Amino acid sequence: IESRLPTVGTTIFTVMSRLAQECGAINLSQGFPDFNAEDVLFERVAHWMRAGFNQYAPLAGCLPLREAIVRKVEGLYGTRYDVEHEVTVTAGATQALFTAVSALVHAGDEVIVFEPVYDSYGPAIELAGGTVIRMQLRAPDYRPDWVSVAAAIGPRTRMIMINSPHNPTATVWSADDLAQLAALTRNTGIVVVSDEVYEHIVFDGAVHQSCAAHPELAARSIVVSSFGKTYHITGWKVGYVVAPRELMAEFRKVHQFNVFTVNTPVQLALADYMADAGRHLQLSAFYQAKRDYFRAGLSGARFELLPSGGTYFQLARYGAISDQPDGVFCDWLTREAGVAAIPVSAFFADGRDEGVIRFCFAKNESTLAAACERLQKLR
Numbered sequence: 001i002e003s004r005l006p007t008v009g010t011t012i013f014t015v016m017s018r019l020a021q022e023c024g025a026i027n028l029s030q031g032f033p034d035f036n037a038e039d040v041l042f043e044r045v046a047h048w049m050r051a052g053f054n055q056y057a058p059l060a061g062c063l064p065l066r067e068a069i070v071r072k073v074e075g076l077y078g079t080r081y082d083v084e085h086e087v088t089v090t091a092g093a094t095q096a097l098f099t100a101v102s103a104l105v106h107a108g109d110e111v112i113v114f115e116p117v118y119d120s121y122g123p124a125i126e127l128a129g130g131t132v133i134r135m136q137l138r139a140p141d142y143r144p145d146w147v148s149v150a151a152a153i154g155p156r157t158r159m160i161m162i163n164s165p166h167n168p169t170a171t172v173w174s175a176d177d178l179a180q181l182a183a184l185t186r187n188t189g190i191v192v193v194s195d196e197v198y199e200h201i202v203f204d205g206a207v208h209q210s211c212a213a214h215p216e217l218a219a220r221s222i223v224v225s226s227f228g229k230t231y232h233i234t235g236w237k238v239g240y241v242v243a244p245r246e247l248m249a250e251f252r253k254v255h256q257f258n259v260f261t262v263n264t265p266v267q268l269a270l271a272d273y274m275a276d277a278g279r280h281l282q283l284s285a286f287y288q289a290k291r292d293y294f295r296a297g298l299s300g301a302r303f304e305l306l307p308s309g310g311t312y313f314q315l316a317r318y319g320a321i322s323d324q325p326d327g328v329f330c331d332w333l334t335r336e337a338g339v340a341a342i343p344v345s346a347f348f349a350d351g352r353d354e355g356v357i358r359f360c361f362a363k364n365e366s367t368l369a370a371a372c373e374r375l376q377k378l379r
């Protein structure tokens, strides 16, 4: 078979979670909580199922959920998206990103991404016939270099894909970053795809900078979020996009043919659940406590912890423990130390290895404590 993705293997998240399971290791690799969502959410799903809401939802998503999303986005970011034409419920952020790229990138177009980059972006662009242009983010603070971005923008640049708070580096972009992005895309036809799945997980008083809160960027952006991260339900695979009407019309042309629509009773339950804004507003404090607990648990260990300003990830250098490549180290760590992590080289097209691994701290304190005890033993 002549592969359309000849250099792509199985995603690292699947590889590491599988290995963790085989070895009985504590799985801090793939990002997902090991605690449950609230019972009331499950009751709402059961309610809507029993009430007979088990057939296809409208293409754009159930109206109550679209209304709840529009209310939330306006409340937090000040932009009022039109409920009919400017919001679509998706099968998670992954589908949203893939659909946005498929709908807007033509063969030969260039799409700028920031490396380390979430692993689904590159293949989506390549399948659309686009060329991936990779801007490098450098440890330890992984800030974007806007001078390089300016130099990379040209007549073929069709799209810029951004992600703040950022997976895997846990950096959070500033208002100035968005101002720079706005300046560089002014008077161009460039579309911004803004992956904001960790929008509600920012630490130390920082404020999430949404493209939806920046009128000039909002006018050219497809903003993506995911209920998986916000409500501890990554397995439900429900997310959404908001975008101006012309962009959304193109998005929906593809959406209708790659999923058509998303699980009906779950959408209705999420609409009910979103009515309490406290739930997403408390998330930063909830995860900051976990970040602090995990970092404190590793104090004195031989890992060098990089800053974590948002997301539920913590990067660490392990050079004091091993000089192996990060993939080899993660394999060893899972098998021999009983803790699974993600090698950050997996987020680089050329496998750039900086001796950095990613831990997920979206876990119960008992899980984090057990992991820290094992990690403390590595000398």
Ligand code: PMP
Pocket (backbone or CB within 6 Å): 031, 091, 092, 093, 094, 095, 118, 163, 166, 167, 195, 197, 225, 226, 227, 228, 234, 237, 238, 239
């Ligand atoms: N983008 C980023 C940056 C992510 O971390 C994730 C989830 N790991 C996704 C997209 C995909 O989200 P979903 O599970 O809703 O498809």
Ligand code: GLN
Pocket (backbone or CB within 6 Å): 011, 013, 014, 029, 030, 031, 032, 167
């Ligand atoms: N986004 C999650 C992570 O970064 C994993 C999602 C997936 O497995 N595709 O770990």
